[in-house]
Amino acid sequence: MQFLQSIHHIAIICSDYEKSKRFYTEILGFKIDREVLRSERESYKLDLSLNGQYCIELFSFPNPPKRPSRPESCGLxxxxxxxxxxxxxxxxxxxxxxxxxxxxxxxxxxxxxxxxxxxxxxxxxxxxx
Incomplete structure (x- = not known):
């Protein structure tokens, strides 16, 4: 039985919230659906959509660890x-x-x-x- 229907969203943790927020909205054209400050976690959660479809959850956390991205490291x-x-x-x-x-x-x-x-x-x- 196929139980997956589609991709719901992509979650991204950024190192500089304001810089990433500008990039995804002003450069790439995502629309802000909701922005929440989660003060107990010192974290923002930004819900972004593209052409009316919810796509990205952008998170900020204090001092997130770096993740290797290139060349061809394991993970996303x-x-x-x-x-x-x-x-x-x-x-x-x-x-x-x-x-x-x-x-x-x-x-x-x-x-x-x-x-x-x-x-x-x-x-x-x-x-x-």
Whole structure:
């Protein structure tokens, strides 16, 4: 029996809450659904949506430990977003001071993709559909 229906959200712990909040809202265009200060944990929880779909929970905690991200360490590898045109997205990101890697082509699908990083070096992929 298949019991999973879809991905509900991605949880991200950031090192600089205000910087990451600006990145995900002002650079990537996520909408803030709810922002909660959890004072007993010295933590913010920011619920973000994209095109009306709840996607990301952004958390802040005091002094979170670093997690190795590259090269190919164990754990979450990256998050990927579907886009209509990778080149146009890169141009938009460049205007905002974000410079993704050169465009690559998926050897199995022939689709274009690229990577860039969030403020904590979490790899983010743009995948052209």
């Amino acid at each position: 590898r990256h998050i990927a977003f579907q886009v209509a045109n990778v080149q146009e997205c890169i141009a938009t990101l460049n205007q905002k001071g974000i410079f993704p890697e050169p465009i690559r082509t998926d050897e199995f699908t022939g689709k274009k993709f690229t990577f860039f990083a969030d403020p904590d070096d979490l790899p983010i992929e743009l995948y052209e559909m």
